[in-house]
Amino acid sequence: MGLSLLVLNxxxxxxxxxxxxxxxNDYNTPFNVPPFERIMAKHYMPAFEIGMTExxxxxxxxxxxxxxxxxxxxxxxxxxxxxxxxxxxxVFFAQTxxxxxxxxxxxxxxxxxxxxxxxxxxxxxxxxFEKIKYVYDNQPKYNLSEEQQFxxxxxxxxxxxxxxxxxxxxxxxxxxxxxxxxxxxxxxxxNVLDETNNYRLFVDKxxxxxxxxxxxxxxxxxxxxxxxxxxWAFTTQRPSIFPFLQYSENRELRRELFNAYTNRGNNGNExxxxxxxxxxxxxxxxxxxxxxxxxxxxxxxxxxMAKVPENVFSLLNNLWERAVPVARNEVVDMQKIIDREGGxxxxxxxxxxxxxxxxxxQKYDLDDSELRPYFELDNVRDGVFYCAxxxxxxxxxxxxxxxxxxxxxxxxxxxxxxxxxxxxxxxxFHPRDSKRQGAWCGTYRSHRMLDGQSVTxxxxxxxxxxRPSGDLPALLSMDEVSTLFHEFGHALDALCNRNTYxxxxxxxxxxxxxxxxxxxxxxxxxVLNIYAKHYITGEPIPASLVNKLSKSRxxxxxxxxxxILAASLLDMAYYTLEAPVNIDIQNFExxxxxxxGLIPEIVSRYRSTYFLHIIDGYDSGYYSYTWAAVLxxxxxxxxxxxxxxDQSVAGSYRKNILEKNGTMxxxxxxxxxxxxxxxxxxxxxxxxxxQATR
Ligand SMILES: [Zn+2]
Numbered sequence: 001m002g003l004s005l006l007v008l009n010x011x012x013x014x015x016x017x018x019x020x021x022x023x024x025n026d027y028n029t030p031f032n033v034p035p036f037e038r039i040m041a042k043h044y045m046p047a048f049e050i051g052m053t054e055x056x057x058x059x060x061x062x063x064x065x066x067x068x069x070x071x072x073x074x075x076x077x078x079x080x081x082x083x084x085x086x087x088x089x090x091v092f093f094a095q096t097x098x099x100x101x102x103x104x105x106x107x108x109x110x111x112x113x114x115x116x117x118x119x120x121x122x123x124x125x126x127x128x129f130e131k132i133k134y135v136y137d138n139q140p141k142y143n144l145s146e147e148q149q150f151x152x153x154x155x156x157x158x159x160x161x162x163x164x165x166x167x168x169x170x171x172x173x174x175x176x177x178x179x180x181x182x183x184x185x186x187x188x189x190x191n192v193l194d195e196t197n198n199y200r201l202f203v204d205k206x207x208x209x210x211x212x213x214x215x216x217x218x219x220x221x222x223x224x225x226x227x228x229x230x231x232w233a234f235t236t237q238r239p240s241i242f243p244f245l246q247y248s249e250n251r252e253l254r255r256e257l258f259n260a261y262t263n264r265g266n267n268g269n270e271x272x273x274x275x276x277x278x279x280x281x282x283x284x285x286x287x288x289x290x291x292x293x294x295x296x297x298x299x300x301x302x303x304x305m306a307k308v309p310e311n312v313f314s315l316l317n318n319l320w321e322r323a324v325p326v327a328r329n330e331v332v333d334m335q336k337i338i339d340r341e342g343g344x345x346x347x348x349x350x351x352x353x354x355x356x357x358x359x360x361x362q363k364y365d366l367d368d369s370e371l372r373p374y375f376e377l378d379n380v381r382d383g384v385f386y387c388a389x390x391x392x393x394x395x396x397x398x399x400x401x402x403x404x405x406x407x408x409x410x411x412x413x414x415x416x417x418x419x420x421x422x423x424x425x426x427x428x429f430h431p432r433d434s435k436r437q438g439a440w441c442g443t444y445r446s447h448r449m450l451d452g453q454s455v456t457x458x459x460x461x462x463x464x465x466x467r468p469s470g471d472l473p474a475l476l477s478m479d480e481v482s483t484l485f486h487e488f489g490h491a492l493d494a495l496c497n498r499n500t501y502x503x504x505x506x507x508x509x510x511x512x513x514x515x516x517x518x519x520x521x522x523x524x525x526x527v528l529n530i531y532a533k534h535y536i537t538g539e540p541i542p543a544s545l546v547n548k549l550s551k552s553r554x555x556x557x558x559x560x561x562x563x564i565l566a567a568s569l570l571d572m573a574y575y576t577l578e579a580p581v582n583i584d585i586q587n588f589e590x591x592x593x594x595x596x597g598l599i600p601e602i603v604s605r606y607r608s609t610y611f612l613h614i615i616d617g618y619d620s621g622y623y624s625y626t627w628a629a630v631l632x633x634x635x636x637x638x639x640x641x642x643x644x645x646d647q648s649v650a651g652s653y654r655k656n657i658l659e660k661n662g663t664m665x666x667x668x669x670x671x672x673x674x675x676x677x678x679x680x681x682x683x684x685x686x687x688x689x690x691q692a693t694r
Contacts, residue, residue, distance in 0.1 A: 023047035051085030210249035258350035265609030327558030377474035383531025393417030441490035489518030504662025516632035
């Protein structure tokens with residue numbers, strides 16, 4: 001959509017801004033990618049402001065329209081509104097993640113509350129809701145396609161779930177619950193942070209036995225920074241505590257550090273999270289009931305693939321039954337090591353990492369540095385391209401002279417086998433100060449249909465992978481290789497989507513299927529043979545290494561599963577409580593794990609008072625890691641059955657999953673692809689949990 005003339009003519013300042021602001025003009029670039037070299041920090045704010053003004057005017061026009069509301073004049077019109085705002089937002093937020101600066105950060109601080117207020121203004125607009133509700137209630141009149149019905153349903157439900165159907169008084173209660181919740185959750189996470197930062201385990205030289213050099217030198221720095229030069233300090237942050245637990249030969253110190261870790265937020269001091277956590281659980285139950293849901297979990301799961309708590313419980317309990325015996329076997333194996341070494345004690349939770357490391361060495365003996373020479377970054381990238389090509393015929397051609405989001409990024413044109421343009425893919429792989437941590441896939445432009453034509457996507461894969469250094473090219477770890485395949489899977493999803501409307505609704509617990517499934521190809525011997533070539537000799541990776549790699553995936557699976565399932569079940573237990581909820585957190589947790597049968601050698605991956613996930617966005621959602629694993633293992637099984645590059649399976653996967661994601665019910669999409677609901681068996685098999693009893 002072009003610019004609203006109304007806005008431009010009404011304000012000469014905006015007119016001037018429009019003349020040199022790339023967001024307010026056609027991009028005029030190859031493939032219409034954002035003209036990054038012309039976009040300056042000063043262009044964002046005016047584009048945001050004009051974008052919001054335009055969008056408001058468009059929505060006002062929908063509301064004022066005197067015609068009877070229908071799908072086109074209401075839902076489609078709403079979907080088309082805010083074009084400029086979307087255009088500037090997508091570039092801005094992709095850049096603040098991958099290539100930020102002080103100016104961008106300042107703009108972020110300024111624009112974030114404005115965008116939040118703007119989105120509230122729409123989501124809580126009663127006149128707009130009235131129109132949407134009218135269309136929703138009169139659906140049969142409009143002869144809607146499946147995609148249109150899905151859009152309407154989700155749009156309507158979104159308003160309802162925000163309280164649009166409530167009376168004035170109830171809406172006020174809802175607002176005050178939401179406000180209180182936001183205060184509590186900020187306080188909760190600050191407490192976890194403070195408890196983590198306030199704790200130090202100081203040790204003398206004799207407390208360092210068994211620790212790797214890198215950990216020791218880091219610990220010396222921490223001690224020095226804490227005013228105790230000459231000592232060593234360990235913290236409850238993951239990069240400190242877990243290597244310590246893994247390598248420290250001092251059992252007492254392991255126990256002390258572990259206890260500090262598992263009691264964060266539970267020390268009866270000013271940072272105690274027990275009361276805060278209990279109030280959050282109570283308020284969320286209350287809010288669910290206010291909105292007409294049985295529990296918070298019912299509210300959360302409604303738009304997801306899982307739909308109801310029973311489905312989540314059935315998955316988690318099924319796996320739990322399998323994983324606990326495997327973990328028990330692991331305890332037996334580790335106890336043998338303890339006995340053999342003459343330790344006269346029983347394995348405790350804080351001993352697990354130490355003895356698991358001994359098991360790992362004994363059983364698999366796989367060293368990261370043996371693998372890296374076979375994982376040169378460019379080869380791995382060509383490996384993912386190879387897979388996409390073999391599966392879908394898609395081709396990737398480097399684009400030279402293309403406008404880039406950062407000078408280190410590379411651009412590729414993505415084409416069908418017949419040469420049809422699909423989109424543009426950026427890849428931006430190495431760490432730098434202007435980039436946040438982790439790896440992700442983002443979009444500078446998403447697919448949709450406009451006047452019957454595809455608006456082609458501009459997608460970016462961003463990582464913080466090992467840099468080349470000296471004569472060495474970038475040699476990746478196995479983890480980094482999987483991450484690259486993973487993010488590329490998200491990119492394929494974004495590139496292949498055939499959605500008509502700009503708003504799509506991808507089920508939250510379905511998002512990781514297209515990404516996690518790609519990780520399976522990364523370790524298939526047939527694929528490794530293609531891309532895992534020694535960076536000097538060009539020799540493909542030896543079969544013995546591939547073999548070790550494949551065997552090592554069963555390592556510590558009992559523990560890994562039990563630990564994460566315990567946390568997932570705990571999350572579900574809290575959020576399936578019906579209002580009114582008044583619980584004592586420590587008692588609840590203790591009784592719950594007793595009832596569930598958690599073995600004494602394992603502590604839940606998170607305990608309540610520092611379980612940040614289920615305060616911040618993963619509430620009644622921690623299960624999703626396991627859910628997604630069921631999906632990707634079962635979906636990949638479809639390929640395994642017929643061949644990992646079988647064309648009919650690949651075609652069906654593309655048509656039913658990648659093209660449709662976000663435009664129809666996730667379970668239906670899955671069944672259309674697989675012929676049945678996802679089965680848990682492939683996951684059990686791949687995790688070595690299939691025949692587990694002793
Ligand atoms: Zn992902």
